[in-house]
Amino acid sequence: MSISAAQVKQLRDMTGAGMMDCKTALGETNGDMEAAVDWLRTKGIAKADKKAGRTAAEGLIGVQSDATSAVVVEVNSETDFVARNDAFQDIVRNVTQVALSTDGSTEAVAAATYPGGSKTVSDTIKDAIGTIGENMSLRRVGKLSVSSGAVATYVHNAVADNLGKMGVLVAIETTGDAEAARAFARQVAMHVAATNPLALTADEVDASAVTREKDIFAAQARESGKPENIIEKMVEGRMRKFFEEVVLLKQAFVLNPDLTVEAALKAAEKDIGAPATLTGFLRFALGEGIEKEQSDFAAEVAAAAKG
Incomplete structure (x- = not known):
């Protein structure tokens, strides 16, 4: 039998299911709305498992x-x-x-x-x-x-x-004013969103990342023909710059670039009323690290039309 768009819309409004799922349900139940609702309910988990193969990024x-x-x-x-x-x-x-x-x-x-x-x-x-x-x-x-x-x-x-x-x-650990600490921590959070530091301190930077940077800087320095003792000093200087760029406490504070985050925290202790320590941060950006599938939109539309 023919399934109308109005029937599909009604079932979709009743169940919240996808348009093609509603059309299939109505086809399987000869247009019986209540039976189609039951069909969708019984097929819900199966549909979920089928959809679970698609990239969610x-x-x-x-x-x-x-x-x-x-x-x-x-x-x-x-x-x-x-x-x-x-x-x-x-x-x-x-x-x-x-x-x-x-x-x-x-x-x-x-x-x-x-x-x-x-x-x-x-x-x-x-x-x-x-x-x-x-x-x-x-x-x-x-x-x-x-x-x-x-x-x-x-x-x-x-x-x-x-x-x-x-x-x-x-996170800021302190025995001082918690709300003042929270206000400053929120400013640091905005800074973290903008700069995406690798670690809180230099010691926490991944060892492989440090080694990779040192090797790159050393190779660049050797191309200049400088002796090894000079190269070593050049690498030390480049690594200091590297840590200033990727370590949160060493970065120039976005809200006041004249200060590092570490120095800005020290200045904030006046408002907090006690010593304060920045103990950690987390930054989640949506979908980072997920390899998204490249889909053929025209093919998707054609497949939906055939359904």
């Missing part, structure tokens, strides 16, 4: 904090269109809230109970794949805590409160 970063800790979460979807969907945003918001009560590991968050139900976060996301019609995944979670002080959050390219394309956490 869009989505949202969520952040949340309490008095002495904060979390940053990345939940991926296939398209930016879904990331603007209220239902998807609610999922990210709830997952982020759940993460705050865990140890901050991705595994713990995935296994935690989703708010307002009995299912896990992982199963709730899987169910939502069938409803929203795209592959989605909880990709990663990060958490920072302090014994006293504050952990500030910052969202860049925000689409809603605490949701956006990049999330940053910065």
